[in-house]
Amino acid sequence: MWKTDIPVMLAFIVGTIIVLSYFLNILALQVAADQLVTWLVIIAGFALGLGVINLLQVHSKKIATKSSKWGLSVWLVLVMLISLGIGVTQGTQSKAYSFMFKNVYTALGATTFALHAFFLPAAAYRAFRVTSLESGVFLLAGALVMLGQVGIGAAMWSKFPLVKSWIMNVPNSSAMRGITITAALGLASTGLRIILGLDRGYLGSSNAE
Amino acid sequence: MAGLFRKLDKMDDRILYVLIGLSVLLPLIKPMQLPLSPSSMSVDAFEAVDSMPAGSRIFLITEIGPTLSAELLPQLVAIHRHAMSKGLRIIYTPTSPVSSPFLVDIVDDWQQEYSYEYGKDVVILPFRAGDESLVVQIGQNFRGLYDEDYYEDDLEGMEIMQGISDIGDVDLVISLGGGELYRWVVRHIQAPKKLPTIIGCTAVMTTFVVPFYSSGQFVGIISGLGGSADYEFLANLPGAGVSGMDAQSLGHVVLLILILLGNISGLVLRRESV
Numbered sequence: 126m127w128k129t130d131i132p133v134m135l136a137f138i139v140g141t142i143i144v145l146s147y148f149l150n151i152l153a154l155q156v157a158a159d160q161l162v163t164w165l166v167i168i169a170g171f172a173l174g175l176g177v178i179n180l181l182q183v184h185s186k187k188i189a190t191k192s193s194k195w196g197l198s199v200w201l202v203l204v205m206l207i208s209l210g211i212g213v214t215q216g217t218q219s220k221a222y223s224f225m226f227k228n229v230y231t232a233l234g235a236t237t238f239a240l241h242a243f244f245l246p247a248a249a250y251r252a253f254r255v256t257s258l259e260s261g262v263f264l265l266a267g268a269l270v271m272l273g274q275v276g277i278g279a280a281m282w283s284k285f286p287l288v289k290s291w292i293m294n295v296p297n298s299s300a301m302r303g304i305t306i307t308a309a310l311g312l313a314s315t316g317l318r319i320i321l322g323l324d325r326g327y328l329g330s331s332n333a334e
Numbered sequence: 335m336a337g338l339f340r341k342l343d344k345m346d347d348r349i350l351y352v353l354i355g356l357s358v359l360l361p362l363i364k365p366m367q368l369p370l371s372p373s374s375m376s377v378d379a380f381e382a383v384d385s386m387p388a389g390s391r392i393f394l395i396t397e398i399g400p401t402l403s404a405e406l407l408p409q410l411v412a413i414h415r416h417a418m419s420k421g422l423r424i425i426y427t428p429t430s431p432v433s434s435p436f437l438v439d440i441v442d443d444w445q446q447e448y449s450y451e452y453g454k455d456v457v458i459l460p461f462r463a464g465d466e467s468l469v470v471q472i473g474q475n476f477r478g479l480y481d482e483d484y485y486e487d488d489l490e491g492m493e494i495m496q497g498i499s500d501i502g503d504v505d506l507v508i509s510l511g512g513g514e515l516y517r518w519v520v521r522h523i524q525a526p527k528k529l530p531t532i533i534g535c536t537a538v539m540t541t542f543v544v545p546f547y548s549s550g551q552f553v554g555i556i557s558g559l560g561g562s563a564d565y566e567f568l569a570n571l572p573g574a575g576v577s578g579m580d581a582q583s584l585g586h587v588v589l590l591i592l593i594l595l596g597n598i599s600g601l602v603l604r605r606e607s608v
Contacts, residue, residue, distance in 0.1 A: 159478075162470050166479070169464035173431075217434070218485070226435050234400025234432075242358065246589045247350045250596045264597075268590055274537065274560050276368035277583035286371050298545040305545065 133322040140320035180205065266292055336606055342599040350592065357588040361580035368583050370576070375547055376564030379532045379554025383413065384569075386505060388421030391494065393501065395472070395519065396510040399432040402536060406510050407436065408562035408575040409534040413508060414440050416569040418448035418455070423494050425504065426458045429468060429515060434461055434484055453492040458484040466518045473522035476501040502527040510534035516543050516552075524551055534561065 139161055145151075146158035184198035211222050255261045272278030273289020318324035372380075383392070394413070398406045417424055426437045437458045450456055459480050462468050471479050477499055482488055489495045497503060507529045509519040516533045524531040530553045533543050537558025546552045556565055559582055562575030 159475050162467055162474060163478070165467040166462060166464040166471050169467060170462075173463055218438075223435060226432075230432070231400040231403070231435075235403060238401040238404065242585070243351045243354055246354050246592060247347045249589060250345070250350055250592045253593045253596065254600045255597055264593070268593075271586045271590060274558075275583040275586050276370050276563075276579050277587055279371040280368055283371070286373060290374060293540065293544050294548050297541050298548045301542060301545045 129325070129328060132328055133325065136327075137320055137322060140316065144316075144320070177205070177209070266296075336602065339599040339602045342595055343603055353588055353592070354585060357584045358581045361584050362577075365577065366580045366584070368580055370563055370567045370579065372564035372568055373557070373561070375544075375555040375557060376561050377554075377568065378547075379534075379556050379561075380416075380565055380568040382506065382530055382532055382553045383416055383422070384420070386420070386422055390422050390505040391498070391503075392417060392422055392424045392506045392508055393427065393504040394424050394508045394510065395427045395429060395469070395515070396433055396437070397428070397430040397513065397515050398436050398510060399430055402512040403436065405536045405558045405562070406512065406534060408559060408573055408578070409510055409556050409565065410436070410440060411444075411573055412562050412565045412569060412571060412575060413510075413534070413556075415444060415448070415571050415573070416565070418444060418450050419569075419571070421455075423455045424457075425494060425498075426456070427472070428459070428461045429465065429511075431461045431463075434458065438484070453483075453487070454494055457489070457492055457494050459489075460484045460486075466514070466522075469515075469518035469522045472501055473526055500527075502529065504529065507531040508534065510556075512536040512539060516546070520546055520551055532556065537561075 142154065142157050142161060146154045181202065184202050187195050187198040188202070208222070208225060211219065211225065215221055253264060255264055269285065270289050270292055272281065273285040273287075273292075278285035278289075315324065319327065386392075392413075394410075396406070396410065398410060414424065426441070428434050428437060441452065441456055441458060444450075445452075460483065462471075462479060464471065468479075480489060483492070501507075501523055507519065507523055509515050509531065510533075512535060516535060516539070519531060519533075523529060531551070532554045533546070533552050534556040535543050535558070537560065540555065540557040543552065543555055543557075547555050556562060559575055559578050562573075563579040564575075566573050566575045
């Protein structure tokens with residue numbers, strides 16, 4: 126009962142209040158919905174702390190059992206504790222924290238992301254092959270949008286930006302609208318299944334029916 | 335001839351890396367001054383900001399971080415400089431814990447040039463967790479969510495926040511992100527409050543955002559580095575966007591040539607094997 130019935134009942138009550146608050150202009154309902162969303166923001170804050178504990182648990186176990194690449198786990202835990210220590214003792218606006226953020230985290234994040242500039246063209250060179258009419262249309266549309274997006278395309282032919290705009294605004298918009306509406310309907314039906322207790326996947330595999 | 339195509343087909347990845355590296359690096363060392371032709375999405379975004387009377391308040395929500403900064407930081411700087419040069423006011427709101435240092439840097443870096451006052455012309459709100467539920471809360475109970483700024487100073491005493499009891503009291507919303515942020519903004523701020531909204535996004539996200547622009551829900555889109563170059567060009571405030579466009583231009587052309595070569599070699603080898 127504690128692991129299944131009560132969570133399903135809570136999901137029903139909370140879900141119903143939130144959904145009804147969008148459709149009915151009843152003050153009590155609005156206040157209850159506002160309060161629930163506030164709780165959600167607070168719970169999300171706790172989730173960050175839970176993430177830290179989870180990381181520590183997973184990587185402590187890897188270090189203790191000396192499993193594959195356990196040295197990287199030592200490094201992860203060490204860096205996490207150092208940044209946590211500086212953030213808690215000196216504050217996130219301190220010089221030490223800012224130095225670490227700008228010169229370690231930002232630099233590493235940007236570098237990792239920049240590697241896409243090398244890996245993506247190499248992958249495109251090998252995989253982006255025209256083998257059917259569909260892949261040909263896909264490649265042509267991609268090439269036209271790329272040329273319309275940058276100055277060199279406009280320098281080659283002044284109509285490239287217009288062609289790009291047409292592709293983005295007409296075929297792309299039509300297809301994306303279809304996908305968005307379909308996904309929204311799917312999301313609504315999944316939400317309804319959760320509220321009604323028909324979908325219990327969020328309770329974990331042992332409690333799901 | 336077939337041997338050449340076979341070599342092309344099996345080209346070492348390292349050669350591709352060098353070609354791409356050079357195509358990006360050379361224009362940065364020696365700019366080509368390629369022409370810019372701003373897209374209608376960028377023009378609309380620029381005009382929405384440019385047409386606002388001095389003193390108007392912009393609510394700028396962002397999830398910028400190190401991985402998104404290559405495309406979003408030039409957009410953020412261009413909007414900040416344009417708004418400050420016109421006497422507009424900005425309420426910065428981070429949705430990611432890594433966004434705040436970027437906002438602090440921007441506000442500090444341009445303060446001397448535009449002589450704006452923190453708390454009167456610009457304010458940075460603190461990070462709050464929650465992703466979509468945070469945006470829901472901003473839409474429903476903005477002032478209940480924030481009572482102090484990033485520096486833990488009381489918002490009540492700040493001139494920029496006077497008269498704002500609800501998010502609907504701001505004049506324009508700008509969302510800068512690389513993920514689902516635009517969707518949350520349209521669901522919980524733009525649609526219920528009917529606020530004019532501009533989206534700044536990474537180039538790869540543009541295809542997802544454009545339908546909302548075509549429908550009139552977004553008044554403009556700043557798309558990737560190209561969008562920031564357009565914005566800088568229109569505002570006559572050249573920055574990282576304009577200077578990075580030559581590199582992006584040449585990189586795109588080299589990529590297209592490589593794809594073309596890959597297709598030609600693949601086609602020849604397929605025909606040979608039949």
